[in-house]
Amino acid sequence: MEEIVWNNEMMWSAIVLAATFVAIFTEGIHKIHRVKCAMAGAATMIVVGQVMGFYSPDEAVHAIDWNVVFLLGGMMTIVAIMIPTGGFQQLAYKIADFSKGRLFLLLALMGSLVTGLSLLLDNVTTVVIFGPLIILICQSLRVNAIPFLLAAALLSDTGGVATLVGDPPNLMIGSAFGIDFNTFVIHMGGMVLVAWVVVLVMLRLLFKKELAVIPAELDLKDREPLSDPKTWYGALGVLGIMVIGFIMHNALHWEPWFVTALGLTALAFIGKDIDMEEAFAHTELALLMFFISLFIIVGGVEHSQFLEYLGTFIIPFVEEDLLTATLILLWVAAILSAAIDNIPFTAAMIPIIAGMESQGINVTPLFWGLAAGVGMGGNGTHIGSTANVFIVTISEKMAKDAGDPSLAITPGMWMRKGLPVMLVTLVTCTIIMYLFWDFFSTPIIR
Numbered sequence: 001m002e003e004i005v006w007n008n009e010m011m012w013s014a015i016v017l018a019a020t021f022v023a024i025f026t027e028g029i030h031k032i033h034r035v036k037c038a039m040a041g042a043a044t045m046i047v048v049g050q051v052m053g054f055y056s057p058d059e060a061v062h063a064i065d066w067n068v069v070f071l072l073g074g075m076m077t078i079v080a081i082m083i084p085t086g087g088f089q090q091l092a093y094k095i096a097d098f099s100k101g102r103l104f105l106l107l108a109l110m111g112s113l114v115t116g117l118s119l120l121l122d123n124v125t126t127v128v129i130f131g132p133l134i135i136l137i138c139q140s141l142r143v144n145a146i147p148f149l150l151a152a153a154l155l156s157d158t159g160g161v162a163t164l165v166g167d168p169p170n171l172m173i174g175s176a177f178g179i180d181f182n183t184f185v186i187h188m189g190g191m192v193l194v195a196w197v198v199v200l201v202m203l204r205l206l207f208k209k210e211l212a213v214i215p216a217e218l219d220l221k222d223r224e225p226l227s228d229p230k231t232w233y234g235a236l237g238v239l240g241i242m243v244i245g246f247i248m249h250n251a252l253h254w255e256p257w258f259v260t261a262l263g264l265t266a267l268a269f270i271g272k273d274i275d276m277e278e279a280f281a282h283t284e285l286a287l288l289m290f291f292i293s294l295f296i297i298v299g300g301v302e303h304s305q306f307l308e309y310l311g312t313f314i315i316p317f318v319e320e321d322l323l324t325a326t327l328i329l330l331w332v333a334a335i336l337s338a339a340i341d342n343i344p345f346t347a348a349m350i351p352i353i354a355g356m357e358s359q360g361i362n363v364t365p366l367f368w369g370l371a372a373g374v375g376m377g378g379n380g381t382h383i384g385s386t387a388n389v390f391i392v393t394i395s396e397k398m399a400k401d402a403g404d405p406s407l408a409i410t411p412g413m414w415m416r417k418g419l420p421v422m423l424v425t426l427v428t429c430t431i432i433m434y435l436f437w438d439f440f441s442t443p444i445i446r
Contacts, residue, residue: 004309009054013304016045020297021344035286038293045300055300063299064292067175067257071165072122073288074260078235079125080282081267081274086224087232092133096141103143103211104204110134111151111203115159115196119166120239123156124287127387131394141215145398146409147207153391154379154421158199161375162192165246165256168291169346169374173367174256176350177357181246181256183444187368191432195376195425202421234270238263287386294347302351311355318361323437326369327430333373334426338380338419346374365433365441372429380422382414 020041024034042060049055082088091113099106110130117126130152138145160166164174164184174184204211226232245252245259268274301307318325329349336345349370357363378385382392392409399408433440 004305004312006309009052009304010306010309012048012052013045013054013301013306016041016048017297017301017306017348020044021348024344033286035290035293038290038297042293042296045297049300049303052304054304059303060296060299063302064295065172065175067255068168068171068295069288069291070257071171071260072168072291073283074257074264075121075165076125076283077279078238078260078264078267079121079129080279081271082232082235083129083282085228085232085235086226087235088129089133089224090226092130092137096137101141101215101217103141103147103213103215106137107148107151107203107207107211108200110148111155111200114152114156118156118160119163120243122166122168123153123160123385123387124390126156127152127390131391135394135398143213143215144210144407146395146407146413147203147210149391149395149409150207150414150417151203153385153388154199154203154418155196156387157375157378157385158196158425159192161195161371162189167375169342170371171256172343172346172350173371176354177367179367179444180250182250187440187444188371191372191429192375194432195428198424198428199379199421202424206417206420228271228273231267231271231274235267238267238270241266290343294344298347298351307351308355311352311359314352315356315359315361318356318363318366322362322365322441323434326365326440327433329366330369330373330429330433331426333370334377334380334422337374337377338384338422342374342378342385346370362441362443364443365437368440369433372433373426376422376425376429379418379425380415381418382409382411384418384422388414388418 020037023030023032023037023041027034027037046055046057046060049059050057092110095109095113096106099109114126114130117129131149134148134152135145138148157167161170162185164170164179164181170184170188173179174181242259242263245254245262246256249256249259268276314325333342333345333349336342350367353363353366353370356366378388382388392411392414395407395409399405
């Protein structure tokens with residue numbers, strides 16, 4: 001194998017990568033939105049790459065994983081069509097009615113609903129839908145909303161790890177390594193189910209006092225009826241068919257984005273009165289641009305061979321003890337995802353793992369460890385995932401509207417509740433991966 005030698009192309013690509021990631025991670029200090037930082041980094045990488053001769057605009061376009069971009073965009077649009085129907089509100093109301101004032105049951109049921117949706121929709125979307133509904137129900141019951149808001153974020157972060165489309169890092173990993181929907185669920189589903197139950201038990205212990213109070217009688221007389229039953233039930237049917245499509249996409253020779261595109265097209269005709277311009281307007285284009293920019297940046301670093309150069313230092317350790325390397329990656333991924341955002345870390349790690357695979361190393365357990373680490377690590381802090389940031393934001397608004405600062409979820413409060421959850425789930429995942437190492441380390445057929 002040809003020896004990889006450090007050169008100027010590597011140095012400049014590494015500088016652009018480091019500067020961009022530092023800018024993204026310090027967004028709270030300089031107040032420049034991370035999407036702007038990523039866009040500036042992508043543009044700089046292309047210009048520097050063209051000047052130095054290792055990257056071009058055409059190569060940048062090919063570096064973008066359009067499967068990820070189109071799938072996320074399609075799912076966002078489907079959700080944007082479903083929200084105005086009032087169906088999600090009806091689900092929340094029915095759960096509140098069924099719990100009959102039993103707060104832990106309400107927390108468990110609401111958490112299960114959010115988690116269930118997180119298996120198909122990303123966890124950010126689910127908490128955006130249900131966060132305000134949780135506050136409404138808790139205010140009607142005259143109970144503290146904080147346990148329920150935290151449960152929604154922690155359980156959706158955890159549950160989303162189970163499927164290929166449940167969390168953006170999963171989709172990035174699956175698309176990069178050719179992992180299909182079924183394979184992802186088979187490998188991650190059992191581990192995530194155990195971790196999810198552990199999170200639920202932890203929430204019962206952490207909020208024992210808050211969940212022991214007797215709530216007021218549920219008063220939701222002003223609840224709105226289902227405004228568009230045809231579109232809502234049609235959307236549920238489309239989602240059901242999409243699940244079948246995700247399961248069979250390999251046999252059909254369809255990428256997941258195409259399954260989503262077919263579902264969106266069908267839904268557009270089921271709901272004849274749907275305003276497509278309005279639906280597309282609610283698509284999170286900023287998040288999609290963030291992904292596109294990251295793909296361009298990492299593509300430039302990959303073309304400069306800097307990631308292959310880094311791999312030469314990691315490969316000997318991986319070859320010597322793959323189990324230890326996998327468990328270390330799981331914990332490092334979790335810790336960094338708690339401190340920063342898990343999407344940029346995943347984007348940077350994928351090419352390194354892919355580079356090791358190209359040299360004949362069995363990297364299968366590494367991408368399972370990466371997926372578990374970045375998913376569970378998001379629970380550790382209020383900035384560990386975008387879903388967490390949203391939950392904190394709406395709790396602060398709730399506190400401001402009520403004139404009661406104690407209703408806001410502070411970084412310290414999240415650390416006291418979320419960090420123990422993260423650590424326990426990481427220990428759980430570590431034990432499961434150790435006990436079933438042969439299963440996780442067996443190369444998958446792609």
